[in-house]
Amino acid sequence: AQSVTQPDIHITVSEGASLELRCNYSYGATPYLFWYVQSPGQGLQLLLKYFSGDTLVQGIKGFEAEFKRSQSSFNLRKPSVHWSDAAEYFCAVGSPYSGGYNKLIFGAGTRLAVHP
Amino acid sequence: ETGVTQTPRHLVMGMTNKKSLKCEQHLGHNAMYWYKQSAKKPLELMFVYNFKEQTENNSVPSRFSPECPNSSHLFLHLHTLQPEDSALYLCASSSLRRGSEGGANVLTFGAGSRLTVL
Numbered sequence: 001a002q003s004v005t006q007p008d009i010h011i012t013v014s015e016g017a018s019l020e021l022r023c024n025y026s027y028g029a030t031p032y033l034f035w036y037v038q039s040p041g042q043g044l045q046l047l048l049k050y051f052s053g054d055t056l057v058q059g060i061k062g063f064e065a066e067f068k069r070s071q072s073s074f075n076l077r078k079p080s081v082h083w084s085d086a087a088e089y090f091c092a093v094g095s096p097y098s099g100g101y102n103k104l105i106f107g108a109g110t111r112l113a114v115h116p
Numbered sequence: 117e118t119g120v121t122q123t124p125r126h127l128v129m130g131m132t133n134k135k136s137l138k139c140e141q142h143l144g145h146n147a148m149y150w151y152k153q154s155a156k157k158p159l160e161l162m163f164v165y166n167f168k169e170q171t172e173n174n175s176v177p178s179r180f181s182p183e184c185p186n187s188s189h190l191f192l193h194l195h196t197l198q199p200e201d202s203a204l205y206l207c208a209s210s211s212l213r214r215g216s217e218g219g220a221n222v223l224t225f226g227a228g229s230r231l232t233v234l
Contacts, residue, residue, distance in 0.1 A: 004158075032219045043120070043206055043225035051220050090159070094219035100212040101147035101166045102221040106159040 002027045004093050006107035013081050014115045021076040021110050023091030032094035033074040034104065035065055039087045047089075050074060061085070086114045119143040120226035122207050128232045129197065137192040137229045139207030146211055148190040149223065150182060153204040165190060197233045204228045 003026045013019055025031055032051055036044040048059025055067040065076045074091060091107040120141045129135050141148065150162040164172035165184040179201075181193040190207055206228045210221035 034222075036225075041227070043122075043227045044208075044223075045225070046222055049220075049222060094221070100221075101149075101164050101171060102210055102219050102223060103161060103164070103172065104159075104223060108156075108158045 002031070002093055002095060002105045004091050004105055004107035006089075006091055006110050008110045009108070010111045010113070012113040012115060015083050016080050019076075019078045019081045019085070019112070021089050021091075021112070023074045023076065023107060024072050025074065025091075025093045026072065027093055027095070030069070032102075033065075033067060034092040034094065035059065035063070035074075035076050036090045036092060036106075037061075037087050038090065038109075044090060047076070081112075081114055083114045083116060086112055088112070120207055120209055120224050122205075122226035122229050124229060125227065126230045126232075128234065129194065130234050131197060131199070133197075134193070134195045136194065137205055137207075137231075139190040139192075139226055141188055141190075141207075141209040141224070143209060143224060144211065145209035145224070146187055147209060147221070148184060148187070149208040149210075150190065150192055151206040151208065151225075153206055153228070155203075159206070162192075194231070197231075199233050202231055202233045204230050 005024045034049045035047040038044045047063050050057050050067045058064050088109045088111045090109045092104045094102045123138045147166045152160045162176045163182045183191040207226045208223040210223045
C-alpha cells in the first residue's frame with residue numbers, strides 16, 4: 001500500500017537559515033509527488049510537483065525539491081527561510097492508473113516555525 | 117482567491133442537528149473531493165466525484181452524505197454527528213490533464229470549513 005512519511009513533526013529555524021523538510025514514500029512504481037503548504041486558517045497551496053524528468057524541481061516562493069528514487073525520498077529545500085514561510089508543509093503522492101482523478105495520499109505534515 | 121470557495125468557514129453544531137457544507141469551484145474542473153483534516157492525523161480522503169459521479173467513498177460513516185448536483189458544486193450533508201467528527205473539512209477540485217494519468221492531476225483546495233460538534 002502507498003504511504004508517505006514525514007519524519008519531522010515540528011522544525012524550528014532562524015530567519016535566513018537554510019531549510020530541508022524530509023519526505024519518504026512507499027510505492028511500487030514511480031509516483032507522482034507533490035508538496036503543499038498550509039498557512040493557519042487556510043487551505044492547501046501547491047508548492048511544487050514531480051512527474052518525471054529532471055529530478056530537481058523548482059516551485060513557488062523559492063522552494064525546490066529533489067526526487068531520489070534510490071532513497072524513496074522527495075525532500076523539500078529552501079536556501080534562506082523568511083518569517084512568512086512559517087506554516088505546515090505536506091508531502092503527498094498521487095497514484096497512476098486512477099482514471100480521471102487523483103487519490104492523493106498525504107503525509108502527516110511538518111510544522112515549520114521561524115525565529116526572527 | 118483560490119477558485120474553490122467553501123461555506124461556511126466555521127460551523128458549530130449539536131449532535132442532533134442537520135447542517136450542510138458547500139463547495140463551489142470556478143475552474144472548470146471535472147473532479148471534486150472532500151478531505152477531512154483532524155488534529156495530529158494525515159488528511160483523509162472521504163469522497164471523490166468525477167463528472168458528477170461518485171467514484172470514491174473511503175468507508176465514511178453514513179452520517180456524512182455527499183451530493184454533487186453538477187461539476188461545479190459539491191455538498192457535504194451532516195446529520196447526527198459525533199464530537200470526534202470535529203475537524204477541518206477541505207474541498208478540492210482537479211482537472212484531468214490531456215495525455216496524463218489521474219495521479220498527475222493537481223488538486224486546488226478551498227480554505228476549508230472548520231466544524232465543531234458539541
